[in-house]
Amino acid sequence: MFAEKVIELLKEAERNPVTIDPFNDDKIRQIVEEMHSLFRMNMNDANATMENKTLWTTVQVRHSALERNKRCLLAYLYSRMAKIKTLRWEFGAILPPDVRELLSDDEYEWFSKYSTNLASYMRSLGQDIGYNGIDLTENLKPPKSLYIEVLCMADYGKLELEDGDVILLKKNSRHFLPTSECQTLIRQGILKQIT
Amino acid sequence: MFIEDIKNDFYNVLLGNRVLLLVHYDVDAICTCKILQSLFKCDNVSYTLVPVGGIAELRQAYDENNEEIKYVVLVNCGGTIDLVDILQPEEDVVFFVLDAHKPTDVCNVYSDGQVRLVYKDDEENIPNFDDIFRDDEDEENEESESGREGLEAMVERRRERRAWEERRNTLMFNYTQFSYYGKPSACVAVELAWRVSRCGWAAVWAGAVAAAAQAALHTRAPAAALLDADHLTRHLPPEHTHTGSRVSLEKDVNLPLYRRWSLEAALRHSPALAPALRLHTVAGQTRLRQLLADTGIPLQQARQAYRSMDVELRRSLLTALQSAAPKHKLPDPTHTTFLLHRVHSPTLAATDIVYAIMGLIEHETLPRAEGFQHALAALDTEAGDNDSRRLGCASAQRALEAAARLAHATLSARQLHLAGPFSYFIVQEGTAEASLVRGPLWLGVAARWLAAGGAAVLGSAPGPPGSCLLLGVPPRYQHETRNLFGAAFEQAATKCGASVSLDYLDSSVITLPTAQRAQFLDALTALLA
Structure with missing residues (x-):
């Protein structure tokens, strides 16, 4: 039956709405082949129908099957594109190798372009009010508070903040710092968050 | 220089800047710090908090942390010393001093904007500027004048100067003769929280603990302490339906930590009542038993944990003690104190928290700086018991026992x-x-x-x-x-x-x-x- 493969492809993609599957090269090639053969058969019949109008119905059925295949393929690619877009926000500009393998070469090219575009947009943000861009990927949900209270657990020494301030992290001193600055230190166990 | 408007001249100046918060190791300072922290948290004022124990530590903490800092808030430290002289700060650093220690150093009072005192105590008799500071310009042009008239004028000026110096010394002597404590800094902080409309139960509770500390440690006269409590009750927010905890000013038995102790132990170790019982003598022991008998509480009940005591006895404790005390020539066994009522959790008395905090910052094994962090946690008002408070109460009980043992040993050995x-x-x-x-x-x-x-x-x-x-x-x-x-x-x-x-x-x-x-x-x- 016509367009059976493409439905399979879509169903497969739909089974996994959140994560991205490997690009199904094989199946796509089969579908494109099917489309080519449909097109060829139509060409032949269309040339023949000049005299014989009985073949017209057949041509029309094949043509709609062709169009359906095309639409479904585009839907498949589009849904993948949306997923790749979220990849950029989740992983940042550089994809881990196992995720990279799931994309086709064209998709990867698109990803790089999207990534560059986003980066240049983020750099341009807020320049009129004196910021050198804002990293939009940092807080995808509005943070509950920009600052957190931390207790210093060890003598760490000086820490330079992004805005140029220097603070001395000494044991048993408390600080109220931007959340983004502390996270690595909290993971290292130098700071402890106080709730 | 004193600040006129605590909101505009103090708090609003800090907004948006990094602040260095230097806090002394005492109950009042910790309470103040708790209030300021919650305010800073609301307004995203990033700060560095360093506890300091003395003048040397103050200087060290300032030297270590003064990079890029333009505003320093000193809580219960720095008011009585000449800050500019001791810390040698840059010109543009501003110190806000919230210090209950008195008398305030006159150099801080007459500082030209670098040192700003947040609260002006009306009880302080600060000498006038002209009486203690004077330009020495006139000495320079002494030589220029000559002749008899010039000489006379010079002698006159010198005599005048000597008289002025004498007066200055008397004034300064009278001013610095006594050291004492003013209004608790935490009460000023509550005032501030109220002015910026963020006066919640937690702030009032911290203020209440500070007020109780001054009463318990006798650093403020009873009348003045009562006035502080009155100011605090005015800032009590409307009932909190959310968490159900509330602070109230109530009459309570003046025994330390009795809610966690047994009644007899609390009586034995109460700094207010026990000295009058003279427990180091045999007669003292009898007197204590007699007192308990007069209150109608069986020894067995008095010796078990207060929370397991008979409910009837617990209810009548206040009146029973009050009626039995005069017979034994004891001071009034009741006092007015703030209580924190919480749902599904035992009531906390401000005085108990005072002792718990004392126990934490002068713990026998815990370093002071760690005790400070626990003390901040002990001031939390959430339902349930927290570890810091438990640790503090246990330590306070041991310390009170030690203080009592020490006093008794000193008295009985005539030391x-x-x-x-x-x-x-x-x-x-x-x-x-x-x-x-x-x-x-x-x-x-x-x-x-x-x-x-x-x-x-x-x-x-x-x-x-x-x-x-x-x-x-x-x-x-x-x-x-x-x-x-x-x-x-x-x-x-x-x-x-x-x-x-x-x-x-x-x-x-x-x-x-x-x-x-x-x-x-x-x-x-x-x-x-």
């Missing part, structure tokens, strides 16, 4: 030496009590215990090896909180040449080498006689 105008006692090194009663807070509790008769008492505890701590309690400390020992220590030290360290912010506490203690006490006796 309270009379030296003219004051008595003194010495905590011997190596005893079990010495490890607990070694900081100024608990030594103060022990000294006041011994001074309950109304005499002035000096207490001395072993400090770091080779040196000791000396603390003075003024006579009739219950009524007159002004402490003359601060100035006296200073003078005695210069007289006898002892290498005394005046590092403590409370000037009535000093450290000196143990070898020079006897010599120093002699000099002090001679001075005060």
Whole structure:
């Protein structure tokens, strides 16, 4: 039956709405082949129908099957594109190798372009009010508070903040710092968050 | 310079800037710090908080943290010393001082905007600027004039100057003669929280604990303490339906930590009642049993944990003690204190938290800085018990027991030496009590215990090896909180040449080498006689 493969492809993609599957090269090639053969058969019949109008119905059925295949393929690619877009926000500009393998070469090219575009947009943000861009990927949900209270657990020494301030992290001193600055230190166990 | 408007001239200036918060190790300062922290948290004012114990630590903390800092808030430290002289700050650094220690240093008062005092106490009689500062310009053009008239004018000017200097010295002597405490800083902080419309139960509770600390440690006269409490009750927010906790001012039994102790133990170790029972004598023990009998509480009940006592007895405790106390010539066993009522959790008394915080910052094993962090946690108002509070209460109970044991041992061994105008006692090194009663807070509790008769008492505890701590309690400390020992220590030290360290912010506490203690006490006796 016509367009059976493409439905399979879509169903497969739909089974996994959140994560991205490997690009199904094989199946796509089969579908494109099917489309080519449909097109060829139509060409032949269309040339023949000049005299014989009985073949017209057949041509029309094949043509709609062709169009359906095309639409479904585009839907498949589009849904993948949306997923790749979220990849950029989740992983940042550089994809881990196992995720990279799931994309086709064209998709990867698109990803790089999207990534560059986003980066240049983020750099341009807020320049009129004196910021050198804002990293939009940092807080995808509005943070509950920009600052957190931390207790210093060890003598760490000086820490330079992004805005140029220097603070001395000494044991048993408390600080109220931007959340983004502390996270690595909290993971290292130098700071402890106080709730 | 004093600040006129606590919101616009103090808090709004800090908004959006990095602040260095230097906090002294005392109950009031910790409460203030708690309130300021919650305000800063709301407004995203990023700060660095460093606890400081004395002038040397203050200087060290400032030197370490002054990079890129333009605003420094000092809580209960720095008011009584010339900040600019000691810290040598950059021109554009501004100090906000919130200090209950009095008298305030005149250089801070008349500072030209670099040192700003957040609260002006009306009780302070600060000398006028013209009386204590004077330009010495006229001396320079003395030479230019000549002849008889010039000479006469010069003599006249010199005499005038001498008279002025004399007056200045008298004024300054009167001003700095006594060290005392003003309105608790936490009450000022509550006021501030109220002005910026963020006065919640937590802020009021912290203020209440600070007020209770001043009452419990007798650093403020009872009348003044009552007025502070009155100010606090005015800021009580409407009932909190969300968490259900609320603060109320109520009449309560004046026993420390009795909600976590047994009634008998609390009575034995109460700094307010126990000295009058004279428990170091055999008669004292009988008196305590007699008192309990008069209140109608069986010994068995009094000895078990208060929370398991009979409900009827618990309910009638206040009235029973009140009626039984006069018979034994005890002081009033009740006081007015703030209570924190929480749903599904036991009620907390502000006085108990005071002792818990004292127990944490002068813990026998915990370093002071760690105790400070626990103390901040102990002020939380959430339902349930937290570890810090439990730790603090346990430590406070041990310390109170040690202070009581120490007082009894001193009295029964006649170790309270009379030296003219004051008595003194010495905590011997190596005893079990010495490890607990070694900081100024608990030594103060022990000294006041011994001074309950109304005499002035000096207490001395072993400090770091080779040196000791000396603390003075003024006579009739219950009524007159002004402490003359601060100035006296200073003078005695210069007289006898002892290498005394005046590092403590409370000037009535000093450290000196143990070898020079006897010599120093002699000099002090001679001075005060």
